[in-house]
Amino acid sequence: MAEFAENEAVDFVIVGTGAGGGVLAARLAEAGFSVVAFDAGAFYRPLEDFASDEKEQEKLYWLDERISGGDDPLEFGSNNSGKAVGGSTVHFQMVTLRFRPEWFKSRTLLGYGHDWPMDWREMWRYYALAEDAMKIAGPVRYPWGPKRGRYPYREHELSASALVLAKGAEALGVAWAPTPTATLSAPRGEAHPCVYRGFCKIGCSTNAKQSMLVTFIPRALKAGAEIRDLAMVGRVETGADGRATGVHYYRNGAWHFQKARNVVVSGYSIETPRLLLNSASPRHPDGLANSSGLVGKGLMAHSNDAVWGVMEEEIRWYKGPPSLAVCEHWNYEDEGKDFFGGYSFMSQGPLPTDFATSLVSNEGVFGHELRRWMALYNHMAGLKIVGETMAQDENRVELSDEKDALGLPIPRVTFSYCDNDKRMIAHARAFMKRMLQAAGGSDLYETSSTAHLMGGCRMGDDPRTSVVDASGRSWDIDNLFVCDGSLFPTAGGVNPSLTIVANSLRIAERIIELNRRGDLAPIRRGRAFPC
């Protein structure tokens, strides 16, 4: 791996190596720029470092304290925040769905939220590139949305839990599909196909899972980028002219400073606003990139409510990727909705502690009753939504007065569902109950939770209503970029990772183009972009 000197300015410092920063590190290094990508977490080698054990693998989560308030406080950690090279993609559930095209102009076309500063047709090309880069295993024909090419790898065999969804969907007369999934259904290089061990959400120990750790990060290294792990960036420094000069980071017990010509913040929806807000300076008293006052605002999660039922047959949902069947019916059907936005839902396969925690926090059950309920584990099936929530300014990330062990302000997050969010959840619960019943489920019960994070540094066309432009470049500081899920103006009713990767590929191409026309801080000339 290349190593760059701290006192020599690199072309790009990237803060974070997940679906945003990992992709950008690879593309910018491949274009010939010097790149140092920081991650607060460790650079794991899955074949040696990942155990088949939920407790042990908590090491992949961002478990630093965050204060969570509002009417519906978010739970952090496993469901939305990674701390490892590769970011949350190391423990994501591998569901890789494209946005419904209209969502990129949801304000104009659907009457809610904010428009994205690009068109779906532009994104469709990057979706295809992203799917190819991760060798997504998906069906030949996907039932929703505009035509798309074939997925690079064939779909996976359906597990019993996926077949429950399929059976219910067919009974109700709505479409379903094998989920496009980011784990190998055929060999790729030295990696063999998925062995269906089912521990996907806590890190894949066979490298079948196509996280950033095994896709874009190796590309970044090969192209000469440096990945500096176990390095917590605490502040972006700005000079007298107000432009970014580098980052302060904590590593090996001390604070260091890395000079840079450009800084990209890719820390996801909590850490990105936190870092920008904590980097306030005399020229930027409210934090960096914050002349709109929108840094940290418009934070979104997905509602993640679920319906569970007991099946007569054995399901044994611990086997295989947990969500191998999907229904996007209510993402594409607007008739009969009393809410804006959409939701998808998937079959489920939680590991024991994951299942137990949702059970006790929703039902408060304990004692022998709890042990009996848990012993139905192999007969359970479930359907769980990824439900779009509305962007609200009140849902936001701020800095609290309390400090963490490194002396950095602990973030305070506020989240409350709005009435629209609640109507969607009620609709989804009722629909999934009908479907699970139709599939033969009995003794249904429901749980609520949230998953994923989006927003907090919205991208847009207008400096007054967005933090960055269509290239991810801050309106206020021309050598400061944001590239991660915090850019989302709206949440969409699908898991965000694929859209983050596709958008990052798009931003990489735009940054390279900015440089080509002399509109970027690096003086160097990048190689031609090869795609």
Add this chain to the structure above:
Amino acid sequence: MTEKPSDKPFETPYPTYDVLGKWDSPSFNDQTRRVVADRLSNPPARRFLEEAEFALLRAVIDVILPQPERDEDRRIPVEAFIDEMLFANRGSGTRYADAPPMREAWRRGLAGIEQEARRRHGKGFESLSNDRKQALLHAIDQGDVDPQAWEGLKPQRFFRHVLLKESVKIYYAHPYAWNEIGFGGPASPRGYVRLGSDMRDPWEAREERIPQKTERLSRAGSFRMPSSGRAPLKAAHPTSSVPANGCRWPSLRKTRRSTS
């Protein structure tokens, strides 16, 4: 108080399954063996909670996750791992705005339980009958307590999102708990081959008894579970999820369990 159905002791549907029997098989790799061996052989010693707090926590755990069928040396020591977590100050990533920091939440929550026991019954939690312990914890879950003792900590927030959640995260991460629910357990590098309904690889648990009914899920006893003779070889023919020519997912046909 008459005995409620929930007082009936738990019985596993998988009495002879032992996930550790796969220790030397391709379902375990070295890193997993290391982690599981450590959990089994090195339960942490108490280092954070005071002795009285620790004894109280143990008594609470014995109501939340009672293990009467296990001898002391086979009991999953949930409280020891909670103490270890508190000692290391290793959080979950979330501090609810209506709750104090983790260590303080545990101290206040345990004190709240004890004081509520004394307020209601004039004696400490550990001296209460099992019924009263259960009723007390249920009351705490419902927020039916004297709020003063809780110093602003919301009883249900503590009970569900701190106490119960952390307890099950520890309990169901233990091989003995994997056994009782029939979980496949560690599965790397081998993984699984048979994914369809009612299909099982030879290295998975066999359901030997019908799962017990639960109070809440009253109809959950409707399994057609043979007590004997379910042909294990059925698992070797994973035909039910192989699509046939021209027909989309014939596997949606109801799969039947062999009952002969």
